[in-house]
Amino acid sequence: MDLGIDGRVAMVAAASKGIGKACAMALAREGCRVSICARGAEALEAAREEIAAAAGEDMVMDFVADVCVPCDLEAWLRATEETMGPADIVVTNTGGPPAARFMDLTDAQWMAGVDSTLMNVVRLSRLVIPGMAERGWGRLVHITSLVAKQPNDILTISTTLRAGLSALARLQSNQHAGRGITANAVLPGNTLTDRQYHLARVRAAELGIDETEALAHAAAASPMGRMADPSEIADAVAFLASERASYISGISLLVDGGAVQAIG
Ligand code: NAD
Numbered sequence: 001m002d003l004g005i006d007g008r009v010a011m012v013a014a015a016s017k018g019i020g021k022a023c024a025m026a027l028a029r030e031g032c033r034v035s036i037c038a039r040g041a042e043a044l045e046a047a048r049e050e051i052a053a054a055a056g057e058d059m060v061m062d063f064v065a066d067v068c069v070p071c072d073l074e075a076w077l078r079a080t081e082e083t084m085g086p087a088d089i090v091v092t093n094t095g096g097p098p099a100a101r102f103m104d105l106t107d108a109q110w111m112a113g114v115d116s117t118l119m120n121v122v123r124l125s126r127l128v129i130p131g132m133a134e135r136g137w138g139r140l141v142h143i144t145s146l147v148a149k150q151p152n153d154i155l156t157i158s159t160t161l162r163a164g165l166s167a168l169a170r171l172q173s174n175q176h177a178g179r180g181i182t183a184n185a186v187l188p189g190n191t192l193t194d195r196q197y198h199l200a201r202v203r204a205a206e207l208g209i210d211e212t213e214a215l216a217h218a219a220a221a222s223p224m225g226r227m228a229d230p231s232e233i234a235d236a237v238a239f240l241a242s243e244r245a246s247y248i249s250g251i252s253l254l255v256d257g258g259a260v261q262a263i264g
Contacts, residue, residue, distance in 0.1 A: 004243030006031030010089035011080055013067050013124065016043035018193030019143055020093040021050075022230035026238040028055035032089065035080040037065040037072075067094050067120035068112075077127050086135065089241045090128050092121045093143040096195045097157040099202045105156060113157035121165060125183075129176055138181035139241040142169055143233070146189045146256045154202060162187070166252040173250030182249035184240045189256025190218040191228040222257030 009032065012024040016038035028034045028051050036051070038044045041064050048062040063079050065072035080087055097113035098105070121142055132138025147155050148162035165185055172183035190196060200214035207214070219226050236255045239245055254260055 001244060003030045003238060003241075005089070005238075005241065008032045008088040009035070009080065009084045009086060010091065010241065011035045011037075011076070011087045011124075011128075012091040012093065013120065014038055014093040014095060015091075016040060016047045018195060019188060019191060019230045019233050020091070021047045022234035023091050023093070023141075023143070023237045024060070025051050025054060026231065026234035027089065027091075027241060028059045030238055030242070031059075032241075033058070033084045034060045035063065035076070035084060035087075036060065037063045037067070037076050039064065039066045067092075067124070068115045070123050073120065073124050073127060077124075086131050087128050088132070088135075088137060089139040089141070090124060091141045091143065091237060091241065092124050094120055096145075096155075096199075097161070099154045099158075099199055100156060101153055102156045110157060113161060117158065117161045118164060121168065125168075125172060129172075129181060132181045133176060133179040136180040138176075138179075139245075140169070140172060140181065140183040141237050141240050142183075142185040143237070144185045144187050144252070146187045146254055146260055148185070148187050148252060149254060149262060150260045154199075154206065169252060170250040177249045182240070182245065184245075184249060185252040186233065186237050186240065187252055187254045187256065188233045189228060189254070189259045190221055191230055191233055193230055196227065222259040224257040226257070228255065228257060 010027045014020045015024045015036035024034045044062045051060040063076045065076040144162040144165045147159040148166045151159040169185040204211045204214040
């Protein structure tokens with residue numbers, strides 16, 4: 001299927017590794033010109049080189065930015081517009097917030113979680129929606145988590161805020177779909193990335209098991225008995241970002257190998 005996004009400009013946040021990098025790669029392979037950001041210059045440059053090798057040197061640019069810092073988001077958008085043109089597709093993404101049970105979390109951790117998990121989506125969306133609306137075409141895809149649908153005891157902040165992001169995607173759709181902008185959330189299940197190794201260490205410490213066993217538990221959470229490869233999340237993101245998904249808006253799409261057990 002031709003996704004119909006050849007030549008579109010896509011910004012993918014937090015994309016030096018893991019799911020974000022896979023999304024940038026998938027969009028670049030579909031012919032998008034991709035702008036990626038992350039905090040660490042070295043890993044970001046390595047990701048840029050990897051995408052350039054697969055899709056072409058002029059298909060990708062990188063920009064060092066912390067998605068929690070409003071002026072970084074503004075500077076990243078400016079640099080993208082100057083180099084590639086206005087952003088047609090924006091994939092919001094970030095690192096996972098601190099993993100802990102409710103009674104173990106401090107106010108400072110909650111506030112940092114709000115900044116890193118929620119406000120970056122609010123701020124980045126606010127920056128790009130006016131231009132998308134003016135041009136009559138836009139795609140917002142928010143990477144969140146299956147915990148938006150199925151709470152996880154050690155992912156208290158993530159669970160709380162990601163449920164809110166599903167609501168935000170719906171509200172953005174209600175308010176902007178009439179101007180050609182779709183807004184959707186993608187909810188990955190357990191995906192084999194650095195974040196998953198980190199969570200395995202947290203779970204191992206909590207349950208008194210070793211990390212390998214904790215990773216096996218994570219794989220067993222899906223009836224497929226395995227974790228996702230980041231590219232399997234990215235393919236769903238690329239589809240929602242595409243012309244072919246023009247009548248899909250406001251949804252929260254689980255890409256979890258069938259892990260969440262709610263019906264419907
Ligand atoms: P990862 O740790 O592999 O990669 C995170 C990326 O975000 C890296 O490129 C890192 O440099 C970048 N990053 C982190 N904080 C940033 C910041 N403040 N500003 C800019 N860049 C930043 O993580 P991942 O597994 O790819 O997860 C991506 C998102 O998906 C996270 O929010 C995570 O909670 C969510 N998620 C992951 C899984 C999973 O199993 N891996 C499952 C559900 C949801």
